[in-house]
Amino acid sequence: MALTNDSVLGTIAKIHKDNPFDEHPLWKGLIDGAFALAQVREFARQFSVFPLHNHRYHGPIYVNCPDPGWRQLIAEVVYEEGTGRLYADGRSHNQLYVDFAAELGLDRTAIADTEFCPEVRGFKGWYEGMCNRPFLEAVSAHMLAAEAHGPGVFRHLATSFQRQFGLTDRAVAFWVVHDVADEDHSGIGKRLLDQFATTTDERRRVLTIVRQTVEMTFLMYDGIHKRVLAAA
Numbered sequence: 001m002a003l004t005n006d007s008v009l010g011t012i013a014k015i016h017k018d019n020p021f022d023e024h025p026l027w028k029g030l031i032d033g034a035f036a037l038a039q040v041r042e043f044a045r046q047f048s049v050f051p052l053h054n055h056r057y058h059g060p061i062y063v064n065c066p067d068p069g070w071r072q073l074i075a076e077v078v079y080e081e082g083t084g085r086l087y088a089d090g091r092s093h094n095q096l097y098v099d100f101a102a103e104l105g106l107d108r109t110a111i112a113d114t115e116f117c118p119e120v121r122g123f124k125g126w127y128e129g130m131c132n133r134p135f136l137e138a139v140s141a142h143m144l145a146a147e148a149h150g151p152g153v154f155r156h157l158a159t160s161f162q163r164q165f166g167l168t169d170r171a172v173a174f175w176v177v178h179d180v181a182d183e184d185h186s187g188i189g190k191r192l193l194d195q196f197a198t199t200t201d202e203r204r205r206v207l208t209i210v211r212q213t214v215e216m217t218f219l220m221y222d223g224i225h226k227r228v229l230a231a232a
Contacts, residue, residue, distance in 0.1 A: 005193035008203045012144055012189065012210050019214050022153045026225040031156050033164040035228060037104065040165070042231040044101045045114040046224040049124050051097035051174065052112065054081045060132045061142060067195070070135070073188070088177045096174035103171035119223025123216050130213070136196040140206045144189055145213035154179040 021027055029035050030043065050057075058081055062074040076086070084091040091099070101111050116124065130141040158172035158179075169176075197203045 003200050003203045005190065005197060005203065008193060008197065008206055009189050011207055012148075015210055015214055016149050019149075019218065021149045021218070021221070022156075024218065024221050024225070026221045026228065027153070027157075029225075029228070031153075031160050033160050036232060037165060039228045039231045040161075041101075041104050041106055042228050043224060044104055044106060045111050046117060046120050046227055048097065048101075048111045048114055049116060049120050049220075051093050053124065054093065056128050057131045057142060060128075061135065061138045064132070064138065065135050067135075070195075084177075088173060091173070093174065093177070096177060100167075100171050100174045103167045104165070117223040117227050119220045123220040126216055127213075130209070136192070136202060137205065137209055139188075139192055140209040141213045144192070144206070145210040146217060149214075152179065 022031060026043070030040070035043070055078075058074070058078045062071060062078050065071040065074055080086040080088075081093045084093060084096065088096055098108050098111070101107075127141065127146070131138050133141075154175040158175040161167045161172050161175070162169075193203070193206065197206055
């Protein structure tokens with residue numbers, strides 16, 4: 001059977017279906033309210049690898065993008081992450097996360113000075129490298145893999161945090177916003193492949209990158225989960 005862009009998208013959907021991140025013990029525990037405050041604080045520290053460092057991921061993709069139309073799309077992502085003016089009432093996603101951490105009892109310094117576990121450090125270095133690769137590869141890692149499994153789950157996480165710890169709507173806005181924003185970021189698969197994945201080798205490369213990104217992401221979740229359990 002020929003490897004078409006439609007079949008690539010179908011395989012990507014199956015990769016995510018076979019690896020539901022909300023069933024990983026880290027995320028399942030968070031959603032179910034199984035962790036104490038000290039453990040959720042440790043999660044917040046470790047997960048800051050995304051919101052406090054997002055410029056290292058989105059920025060290179062924008063800079064390396066070869067197409068004006070796609071640069072505009074990526075620019076909108078960078079703009080939203082940096083300003084929050086599309087989805088977050090003018091609060092950058094960095095600030096949204098700081099506000100979340102603050103209601104858990106962590107100030108900006110506490111999360112900025114986080115000693116990441118080895119798995120998080122490994123993911124960060126690998127992911128930064130992927131985001132600096134040619135455009136098709138970088139976007140495959142970022143939007144077809146890393147940001148494609150959050151929508152539909154983060155809102156449940158926000159509800160759980162409010163129920164368990166009494167967090168305000170302002171505090172959980174980071175998760176609510178990403179339930180919408182990540183869906184918007186990740187919904188570009190067909191346009192991306194139709195324009196940039198024009199050969200069988202390129203389509204195979206996309207699938208390899210998505211699989212590797214999911215594997216690396218789950219390895220990171222394993223490491224964060226161990227840190228969370230140790231914080232009990």
